[in-house]
Amino acid sequence: MTPGKTDRSTYHHGDLRQAVLTAALDVIAADGPAALSLRDLARRAGVSHAAPAHHFGDRTGLLTAIAAQGFGLLADTLAGGTGLADRGRRYVRFATAHPAHFQVMFAPDLLRADDPELTAARARAGAELRAGVTTLPGRDARTTGIAAWSLAHGFATLYLTHNVTDAVGPLPPEDYFDLLTGFLTDRADGTPGT
Amino acid sequence: MTPGKTDRSTYHHGDLRQAVLTAALDVIAADGPAALSLRDLARRAGVSHAAPAHHFGDRTGLLTAIAAQGFGLLADTLAGGTGLADRGRRYVRFATAHPAHFQVMFAPDLLRADDPELTAARARAGAELRAGVTTLPGRDARTTGIAAWSLAHGFATLYLTHNVTDAVGPLPPEDYFDLLTGFLTDRADGTPGT
């Protein structure tokens, strides 16, 4: 096992799984999941056209692996957060920093819904998502959580689909999102906005 | 011209464009845009495999037409609304009533971005979206609008991707959304929530 090194001279690629994953993320970020082709990824990695299938089974398997990795990354990202506003900020930052993951994570049509690793990672992310709001006073925690999630998710989605680029301008999207969270957090902690 | 009637005995289908559109919406709603095949749509309509391309150019053209139709429908839906909360409610209702349209509308990778009909319809919908919040006092109208849009869009997206089905339960999603809008509209009109 030669970890990390891509040794092209050998019959075995050495790290094909990772190479395919990385290339796939590039393609998806650039042209969307529809542009993803296993054969193209194989060409990029310099292996035969059927090699990627060995690691992921099929195209759906590859996308499922990406989604699972994405939910894991999201869970890790949220775990470091403090409070509702910060978690929302981190959510938006995750989406814009990992657009390919984000897209695939929320495209159930492309995924194998019953994949164990996917469901586990999703559960982990869901727990982190809920952990951010359980301590909120006044409002029903579940409703608050879904409102916050909707706000962050909606903004991230609209940003990634180029629907709010004018408003955000050159600002990092998570900074702009801070403006939006005022509507929620003002109420949550009792501090008036404006 | 035989309007509306699908006369199968003739060489000309009579209303192939509409038939293909309808079938495409069915497929997308059931299995997502990735499952869409022009040849399959042709089979469903009982025409030759290249017939759909005559009306839409190519696969991207078909999806672009669907997106344009979707933005038109959304604009019409919003136009009848009164106030911010009602428009949000209508937005969610549109998304859940027309899931195929909604999905395609916000998948820029699948669309021809410079299509005239698409950009026109999008502009119309955008204007309606903005019209709902221009009269709001206190807050910056643009920021308010984007927050409201993010909230509605995020909730609709999460609902369609089966991420909040537990919380919503058997309720019509737009009814559940009313609970969420309290966080925004309470502030906007000065009425305290809870």
Place this chain on the structure above:
DNA sequence: CCCTCATCTAGTCATTGACAAGTTGTCCTC
């Protein structure tokens, strides 16, 4: 030394999108 097994190759098949060329029917004009 050989055996096992994960990794990768090579070949094949059905399906698809796209394109080209031809056919059919309709409508417009004279």
Place this chain on the structure above:
DNA sequence: GAGGACAACTTGTCAATGACTAGATGAGGG
């Protein structure tokens, strides 16, 4: 009502892809 222009549709074809099968390669273990 004949002819021509044109839109609607068909037929045939090609390259690309996903999926599958069988086989080759090489690394590590007993």
